[in-house]
Amino acid sequence: MEKRDFLYEGKAKKLFRTDDPDLVIVEFKDVATAFDGLKKESLENKGILNNQISSLFFHHLAKENIPSHYVKTLSERDMLVKSLEIIPVEIIVRNIVAGSLAKRMGLEEGTVLKKTVLEHNLKDDELHDPMLNRYHIYALDLATPEEMDTIETMALQINQVLRPFLLKMNIVLVDFKLEFGRHKGEILLGDEITPDTCRFWDAASGEKLDKDRFRREMGKVTEAYQEVLRRLQEVD
Ligand code: TMP
Ligand code: ASP
Secondary structure, three states: OOOOOEEEEOOOEEEEEOOOOOEEEEEEOOEEEEOOOOEEEEOOOHHHHHHHHHHHHHHHHHHOOOOEOEEEEOOOOEEEEEOOEEOOEEEEEEEEOOHHHHHHHOOOOOOEEEEEEEEEEEOOHHHOOOEEOHHHHHHOOOOOHHHHHHHHHHHHHHHHHHHHHHHOOOEEEEEEEEOEEEEOOEEEEOOOOOOOOEEEEEOOOOOEOOOHHHHOOOOOHHHHHHHHHHHHHHHO
16 A cells, blocks of 8 residues: 555644545654644654554554554554544543643642543644533534544543553553544544553653653653553563
């Protein structure tokens, strides 16, 4: 399957058409951004690492009957996926308090939540991805109640599958962001599952193995991504 017309460039990925209208190619870039693109740097080989990491997560989810857009890995940076009509709502799943939840609610990072929290953000960098609820989603016609039921059920299932999977590799799944889309009448998980979109903490030391190392200028960013990939390859 070859890359045809360039379709779209996001912050961390590019999209290309293929000869099949139902399939597109995602190219993972080395660019890392934070704070809605305000902070931006190239991290050598991040794209290669994220392509492999996301492939392994999508594989594992497929084994657990959770459908995603993933079809196959084509090369170091390229992944073949089903074309989606993206629903512009980011779903954040939180098991432990961190990041914006800590700030917004004045909570201490690391506090274990009594119940998993789901949040919805409008996918719009210029507006800084404002939080919204189901009323906004229906009023703005972003998704139907049936679609939101499916999306939330899938998001919670993904959490149920990934938490023990990651714990086997001594990684705590603190929180993560998911995107979903429509493909031939079905809701599929889209985007990526990588240290760019998840918070991963080493279970023993609490060391951060994710993009917070970049956001907070902690150094050793790609080394952390490499470590996540190493553990995933060991367990798979
Ligand atoms: P937050 O604490 O900054 O709201 O982030 C929660 C989780 O969502 C964290 O794992 C990082 C991820 N995330 C993204 O993937 N993209 C984004 O634009 C934001 C704000 C968060
Ligand atoms: N992905 C967002 C950005 O690039 C925010 C983040 O992950 O911190 O700005």
